Amino acid sequence: MKEMQSTLSVKRIVICFLLMLCPFFYFMIQRDDVSFRDKLDVFTFMLEGILPLAFVLLATLVYLGSFSREIKNRFLVYTRLRTPLRKMLRIKFAANFLVTFGVFFVFTFGYFLFSFYIVPLLRLVQFHPEVYMLNEVTVVQDSYTRHTFTQLLQFGSLTYGFFYSCWVGLNAAVYATIGFFMVLIIRNQFLALSIPFLLYILGSFVMAASGLMRFRFPDAVFPYSYMQLPIWTAFAPFLFLLFICIILFLAVNKNLERIDNVI
Structure with missing residues (x-):
């Protein structure tokens, strides 16, 4: 908890805010030039655009920006005098995961x-549902089949909003976890922080070229540019990311002695 409090400095909170x-500013500028059919259109408008592209970069910088500087400048040497390495890494890992999840949620x-x-x-x-040949009744049914995860709207808008927000936060935390392990394994901090983004972008190109469009990483988190798919399809790339996290965890655990000398 103390680690999270030190991470959430006033400066960092202001920057995140x-x-x-x-x-919001983009929406306020463009709102009169866009025909929104309903509230869901407004929500997806907020999350489209640059966010799906910058998602992983932002996720890795929420906490790992400062953590990588601590390693580079060897600030952790002083912490390790009081705290065993394994315990210190567990604290840092938990702070990275929870802070990143919280920010994106x-x-x-x-x-x-x-x-x-x-x-x-x-x-x-x-709202202008008539532009899409819908009315106040049919636009509700249309929202249920518009994007992946909007199936949850049938159980109430808050159900959809809460679970989808958890999903975005969880994915952000997993990409940050990959970056966390990479920072410990690779001495070049810039390269280490770039790997989650490269996986996100290049992996999506590979999947698209292989005929696996439905499993692209961006569409698993922001499914607005593709037809609605069963929710389970979003979990396939997520499970792949978890598998990578497990492999990286084993690699860090195996090389803990070498890491101890580096940080």
Whole structure:
């Protein structure tokens, strides 16, 4: 808990908050030029664009930016005088996972609440389902089949918003976990932090070229550019990422003595 508190400095919170506001400002500028059919359209509009591309970069920088600097500058040497290496790494691992998950959960759920409750309340946009040949009744049924995970809207909008926000946060935390292990294994910090992003982008190209479009990494988290698929399809790339995390954990555990000399 102390590690998380030190990570969430005022400066870092302000930076995260300002970055989180970028989709809001873009929405306010563009809202009169876009025909939204319903609240779900507003929500997906917030998360489309640059976010799916920058997702992994942002996920790895939430905590690992400072952690990699601690290793590079050998600040952890002083910590290790008081704390055993395994315990220290467990603390750092937990902080990385929980802080990254929390930041992306709050980001996604905040925009869900804004789109589904504040926008209609303040009448920030006029909905035009007729543009899509829908009416107030059929647009609800259409939302259930629009994107992967919107199947959950049948159980209530809050159910969808909560579970989808958890999903985004969980994926962000897993990519940050890969980066965490890479920082411990590879001495070149820039390369180590780049690997999760390269996996995210290049892996998607490989899947698309192999006829596995439905399993692309970006679409597993932000499924707005592809037809609705069963929710289980999003778990296939996620399980692959977990498998990579397990392999990296075993590699770190096996080379702990060498890592001890590096950090």
